[in-house]
Amino acid sequence: MDSPIVKDVFSRMKLNPEDARAIYLQLSDQILALIKHGQLTTGQKLPSTRDMASLLKINRITVSKAFEELHTQGWLESFVGRGTFVSSHVPELEPKKLQNIAINKAQKVAGFALNDKQYLSNPYFVPTADFHLDDGYPDPRLAPLKELYRAYRSQLTRSGLYYKFGSYNTPDGPEIYKEAISSYLNETRGLKTTLKNILSVRGTLMGINLVCNALIRQGDVVVSGIPGWQRAEHNFLHSKAKHIGIPVDKYGLVVDELKKICKRTKVRMVYVTPHHHYPTTVSLRIDRRLELLQLANEYGFIIFEDDYDFDFHYNYRPLLPLASADENGMVIYCGSFSKSFSPAFRMGYIAASENVIEHLTNVRVLLDRQGDHILDNAMAELINDGTIQRYLRKTLTVYEERRNHFCNLLQNELGNAVDFSIPDGGMTVWTEFDKSINLEKLSQQAYKKGLYVSDGKIHQYPTYNTNGIRLGFASSSLENLSDSVEILKRLI
Structure with missing residues (x-):
């Protein structure tokens, strides 16, 4: 050598x-x-x-x-x-x-600066506790997974393989899915759509992000209720919009506060969850619904209607969406099957005026050339053959029983430690705890006992500090709900 x-x-x-x-x-x-x-x-x-x-x-x-x-x-x-x-x-x-010299080691820190923002700090925690009072998720044990599997498999074996797999497809979604969603929304929600009014998206969050990318510019004013959904609010901030929060009371968004804002500044968009407000689950009262639509017509702002759990309303028929009464194309309506079917399946839709859908489709191509057409087609098959409708009717009865059982447990076992109203619909009970109870400490102690509950931090704002959390009941059996409340009772 x-x-x-x-x-x-x-x-x-x-x-x-x-x-x-x-x-x-x-x-x-x-x-x-x-x-x-x-x-x-x-x-x-x-x-x-x-x-x-x-x-x-x-x-x-x-x-x-x-x-x-x-x-x-x-x-x-x-x-x-x-x-x-x-x-x-x-x-x-x-x-x-x-x-x-680092040989064959992964890089931990980039050599360039990041435009780091506080709202982008989103730690992901996947609980593995035996019991869970979650954010309001469905029970996957009830979902028609076998039917979805068969429908998906049939998509892989039918003719037209080149059309399905050999090339890119339309970015707004397959026609069979858009037609199925259009008919489904028209029949169940009173909308007036055709397939040209529908865009397939991978869940509500993608829909919000897409609308922010396509229609919100730096400095635009976006209004939403406080408390609200921080994932949506972070999208507003990321698009460099000016976010203004307004109060939510027992009748939903306080539209009078929105009117005051409209008189002094130009509002570009109002984000609302009118059916069951997130996180408090209250429904937007009819007079406020009509006034919100009237304000949108008068001041020209977009209404983004996030209807994340329309299918689950127990005391009476679900309230029809704002979009069903929209005669001037002011509402962008967004929904998904994540809350009604399973969060694991990213299937959703946007319904809006044809030119809005065309514009959103063109922007969507920059992010995602197309969605999962095979999964969309399989879901369309389940809608068209009535599987989804039968599933929703069955689960509505199951979830109502769980809601009633859970609310009885909260009242009888936790008593004065909690304050809540029995929700008309949805999959959670917005529960305010006595101020002497530290929710962060309670969450940690409960997890050690095998129960996951939120620590409430995501519902805290500088102007809103109610000691409340969402307690989801839909994903747990009656027995598990009893065990969960027993753990809370012992800790409290």
Whole structure:
């Protein structure tokens, strides 16, 4: 070997036969790291394959394969009768200490600055507790998963495979899905749509993000109720809008406050969950609904109607959406099957005027060329054959029983420690705890006992600090609800 320094450099290499990565690739990785960190310089000769194999106690063929790998990538060059050298095209690099060389390690911190925003800090916590009073999720055990599986499988075996798999499809969604959604919304929600009024999206959050990208500009005023859904609010902030929060009382959004804002500034959009306000579950009263529509017509702002749980209303028929009474194209209506079917399936829709759908479709292409047409088609089949409708009728009865059982437990077992109203619909009970109860501490203690409940932080605002959380009942059996409340009772 020509140089004792080079010999020392290569003698430090450690190859691990137990590693899943092939030995020759481990060797090429480490030689490459030496080049990138200036330990092997431009034009420097490498040991022969025989010497390298002897030094590292590996097969000579393994060394040859490592050299070939680096030669193919342009880091090495070979000359007949002379040997193998670091490529002359590699620039001179300042040597770094060997102990600082990271070989085959993932980067933890980027070398460039991030435009970090506080609202982008969204830690993801997936609870694994045996019991859960969640944010209002459906029970997947009741969902028609077998029917969905059969419908999805049939999409993979039918004719027209090139049309389905061989090329990109329309970005607004497959026609069969849009037609099914249009008919479904017209029949159940009183909307007046055709397939041209429908855009397939991957859930409500994508719908909100898409509308913000397409229709909100820096400085635009977006109004929503406080407390509200922070995921939506973060989208408003990310689009550089000016977000103004207005109060929500027992009759929903306080529209009189919106009217005051409209008189002094131009409002671009109002985000509302009128059927069951998030998080408090109250419904927007009819006079306020009509006034909100009238204000939109007068001042020209968009109403984004997030109807996340329309299908679950227990005391009477669900209230029809604002979109059903919209005669001037002011409402963008958004819904999904995540709350009624399963959060795991990202299936949703936007209903709006044709030119709005066309505009949103063109913007959607920049983010997502198209959705999951196969899944959309499978869901359309379940809508068209009545599976979804039968499923919703069945679960409505189940969830109403769970609501009643859970509210009785809260009243009888927790008594004066909590204050709540029995919700007319939805999958949660907005529950305000006595101010002496620390919800963050309660959440931590409950989790140790096998029960997940929110700590309430996501519902706190500078102007709103009610000691309340959403307690979801739909995803738990009657027995599990009893066990969950018993845990809370012992802790409180």
